[in-house]
Amino acid sequence: xxxxxxxxxxxxxxKTWARANSPWVVHFNTGSCNGCDIExxxxxxxxxxxxxxxxxxxxxxxxxxxxxxxGPVTRQARERxxxxxxxxHEPKFVVAIGSCALSGGAFRGCYSVMNGIDxxxxxxxxxxxxxxxxxxxxxxxxxxxxxxxxPAAPATGPTPAEVPHILPxxxxxxx
Amino acid sequence: MPNLDDVLSIVTELAERWTWKMETRRPESNRIDxxxxxxxxLVPFVTALRVQRLGYLSTITGLDPGLEAGQLxxxxxxxxxxxxxxxxLKVPRDGSHVPTLSQIIPSAESAEREVGEMFGITFDDLRNxxxxxxxDDWPAGxxxxxxxxxxNGRLKPA
Amino acid sequence: xxPRLEAERFTIPIGPQHPALKxxxxxRITVEGEIVTQAVVRLGYAHRGIEKAAEARNWIxxxxxxxxxxxxxxxxxxxxFCLGVERLAGVDVPPRAQALRVLVAELERIHSHLLWxxxxxxxxxxDTLFMYxxxxxxAIMDVLEGLTGNRVNYSANVLGGVKCDVxxxxxxxxxxxxxxxxxxxEHYLQVVTTDALFLQxxxxxxxxxxxxxxxxxxxxxxxxxxxxxxxxxxxxxxxxYPSFPVxxxxxxxxxxxxxxxxxxxxxxxxxxxxxxxxxxxxxxxVRGRMPxxxxxxxxxxxxxxxxxxxxxxxKSNGSDTPERVRVRxxxxxxxxxxxxLAVGHQLADVPMILAGIDPCFSCNDRLIEVDRSSRPxxxxxxxxxxxxxxxxxxxxxx
Numbered sequence: 001x002x003x004x005x006x007x008x009x010x011x012x013x014x015k016t017w018a019r020a021n022s023p024w025v026v027h028f029n030t031g032s033c034n035g036c037d038i039e040x041x042x043x044x045x046x047x048x049x050x051x052x053x054x055x056x057x058x059x060x061x062x063x064x065x066x067x068x069x070x071g072p073v074t075r076q077a078r079e080r081x082x083x084x085x086x087x088x089h090e091p092k093f094v095v096a097i098g099s100c101a102l103s104g105g106a107f108r109g110c111y112s113v114m115n116g117i118d119x120x121x122x123x124x125x126x127x128x129x130x131x132x133x134x135x136x137x138x139x140x141x142x143x144x145x146x147x148x149x150x151p152a153a154p155a156t157g158p159t160p161a162e163v164p165h166i167l168p169x170x171x172x173x174x175x
Numbered sequence: 176m177p178n179l180d181d182v183l184s185i186v187t188e189l190a191e192r193w194t195w196k197m198e199t200r201r202p203e204s205n206r207i208d209x210x211x212x213x214x215x216x217l218v219p220f221v222t223a224l225r226v227q228r229l230g231y232l233s234t235i236t237g238l239d240p241g242l243e244a245g246q247l248x249x250x251x252x253x254x255x256x257x258x259x260x261x262x263x264l265k266v267p268r269d270g271s272h273v274p275t276l277s278q279i280i281p282s283a284e285s286a287e288r289e290v291g292e293m294f295g296i297t298f299d300d301l302r303n304x305x306x307x308x309x310x311d312d313w314p315a316g317x318x319x320x321x322x323x324x325x326x327n328g329r330l331k332p333a
Numbered sequence: 334x335x336p337r338l339e340a341e342r343f344t345i346p347i348g349p350q351h352p353a354l355k356x357x358x359x360x361r362i363t364v365e366g367e368i369v370t371q372a373v374v375r376l377g378y379a380h381r382g383i384e385k386a387a388e389a390r391n392w393i394x395x396x397x398x399x400x401x402x403x404x405x406x407x408x409x410x411x412x413x414f415c416l417g418v419e420r421l422a423g424v425d426v427p428p429r430a431q432a433l434r435v436l437v438a439e440l441e442r443i444h445s446h447l448l449w450x451x452x453x454x455x456x457x458x459x460d461t462l463f464m465y466x467x468x469x470x471x472a473i474m475d476v477l478e479g480l481t482g483n484r485v486n487y488s489a490n491v492l493g494g495v496k497c498d499v500x501x502x503x504x505x506x507x508x509x510x511x512x513x514x515x516x517x518x519e520h521y522l523q524v525v526t527t528d529a530l531f532l533q534x535x536x537x538x539x540x541x542x543x544x545x546x547x548x549x550x551x552x553x554x555x556x557x558x559x560x561x562x563x564x565x566x567x568x569x570x571x572x573x574y575p576s577f578p579v580x581x582x583x584x585x586x587x588x589x590x591x592x593x594x595x596x597x598x599x600x601x602x603x604x605x606x607x608x609x610x611x612x613x614x615x616x617x618x619v620r621g622r623m624p625x626x627x628x629x630x631x632x633x634x635x636x637x638x639x640x641x642x643x644x645x646x647x648k649s650n651g652s653d654t655p656e657r658v659r660v661r662x663x664x665x666x667x668x669x670x671x672x673x674l675a676v677g678h679q680l681a682d683v684p685m686i687l688a689g690i691d692p693c694f695s696c697n698d699r700l701i702e703v704d705r706s707s708r709p710x711x712x713x714x715x716x717x718x719x720x721x722x723x724x725x726x727x728x729x730x731x
Contacts, residue, residue, distance in 0.1 A: 031379040035404025035485040045467035075310035076377040106401045110382035234661035257569035259633045282550030308380040
């Protein structure tokens with residue numbers, strides 16, 4: 001369990017950062033076991049309550065700054081992941097959450113997976129764990145935002161220019 | 176809930192009194208395997224199970240014993256209560272056609288679609304024969320659960 | 334809905350981003366006006382090729398693989414796998430280990446049903462219920478973490494037994510959590526059976542008769558809510574269930590409300606079982622010896638996951654690597670029922686009908702396309718469909 005001192009330090013950082021940035025996040029599951037996804041969801045529930053810091057989970061990528069991506073990227077989900085990434089406006093950041101998102105995790109080498117988010121889109125931050133606990137997820141997102149104010153390591157994975165441009169299908173009541 | 180011993184004796188008798196006596200095996204105390212001799216046996220035998228109210232189909236498993244065998248095997252698992260009744264059917268590796276059970280057992284459809292796409296077996300008269308799990312861009316003619324598919328190498332990133 | 338539009342059929346594809354359910358899947362729904370006339374499921378977004386991968390990993394590595402078929406019901410997958418492999422290997426698992434397996438399985442069922450309650454609440458636009466149930470669920474997460482070392486993917490099982498044991502402090506912590514949750518569950522049962530807005534979304538909606546449930550092969554709480562007396566823990570008891578028998582929870586109404594109530598009542602049965610196991614935990618070892626190679630043979634392992642019957646077929650060729658592992662998860666059985674049930678219902682009921690089976694796509698491996706006519710396909714996210722449902726029922730009040 002995260003020590004009380006460590007967690008309160010993270011909380012302070014979250015408050016400072018969220019006040020300044022209020023990032024909106026969108027979540028996308030590329031074929032994970034749901035372990036990471038339920039821990040992400042848990043960060044919105046009363047014990048962790050990210051929303052009080054202004055972090056909002058949006059339903060549509062068009063309104064989000066940060067993509068929280070889980071899963072090893074199955075072949076079937078790959079196209080959708082590219083679409084979600086394409087729909088986000090700049091500046092946009094991708095956080096790969098969980099061992100599967102980092103490297104394929106337990107499913108590395110399986111015929112149906114791409115072995116990680118950064119095999120498909122550029123990733124700005126990695127949060128390891130199987131799954132990472134909510135505190136770790138929050139800590140990782142905070143580190144990402146802190147890195148935006150300091151000179152950062154370049155994102156790993158294909159550069160934005162290399163990511164194929166997938167336009168979302170036309171039409172829709174909220175397009 | 177049907178009693179285990181009753182179930183096993185009903186099924187044994189069914190197999191013995193079939194038009195031709197069907198071979199049965201008892202691999203475990205709660206399991207009975209019936210070796211069907213042809214695809215023509217399948218629907219009538221399943222119907223007979225359902226008449227006896229033993230026809231809860233849990234799932235269908237595909238097996239590939241390897242290229243030398245020249246055949247694949249289908250296992251239909253019926254699970255009334257504690258019993259597991261497995262109908263075993265050998266089919267040719269290529270070009271096999273098996274009648275669908277989905278007209279009498281709707282839940283068979285998803286199992287048949289899965290076994291079909293994984294092993295390359297065609298189930299005739301399926302209402303929806305589309306792949307269930309394999310991605311849209313999966314190459315035709317490639318059956319992941321066959322032993323000759325070396326599927327554990329890494330996929331190259333796009 | 335714009336009254337100037339005639340009743341038409343059109344398609345609304347909805348992306349596999351699935352904020353509420355957190356899981357990918359694809360449905361194509363054909364609608365005439367408001368009424369669903371057809372629904373088709375396209376899975377595969379969570380298809381990872383696990384059965385194939387199992388053939389290249391040894392029995393121990395496979396345990397870690399099968400735990401991760403589903404993060405919500407990780408333990409029951411591992412249990413099904415272990416029970417099958419142990420049977421093939423002729424290993425006697427000590428009674429204390431089997432009892433601990435059942436203990437963790439019931440704790441998992443508790444966390445899963447509470448998780449589902451929150452999701453169902455969210456789908457109905459009842460976010461307060463989501464927040465409260467997930468807050469309370471943290472009590473079980475703490476218990477599982479204290480017992481096994483992880484909140485999710487607990488890895489309590491090892492081949493031959495379990496890796497963890499219960500001492501007095503943990504026992505007290507578990508009992509305290511169960512006492513707390515029992516009170517909270519009484520409150521939730523009251524809420525879901527009396528809250529007018531929630532009942533509007535659940536009472537009389539999505540009715541599946543017993544005959545339909547049997548024909549469609551439904552399993553788990555979804556089937557039991559329609560009066561089907563099917564529970565693997567009762568009809569084919571495994572692990573320590575012969576010593577800790579389960580009482581069947583059924584409902585005959587078959588609607589969404591029944592599905593909620595059955596899960597709430599199952600929670601009470603879980604609390605009872607947890608207390609009973611802790612009171613009568615057999616003494617002794619927590620693991621038996623497991624050979625590296627498993628003798629040739631085939632076995633079937635059936636267990637009751639929170640969502641229904643989980644089926645494993647395991648074939649060994651005598652080596653340290655399985656010949657074949659077949660996994661059939663409960664949601665694929667219940668998915669057929671959703672697809673059939675949705676027909677005849679309003680589009681606004683679709684989110685709740687899907688949520689009602691407690692779908693686990695990763696167990697299964699989803700988008701929604703709503704087909705309204707020859708108009709160009711519209712893209713809806715699940716969030717939009719969910720909001721559509723909420724507004725349909727409650728929007729005019731705000």
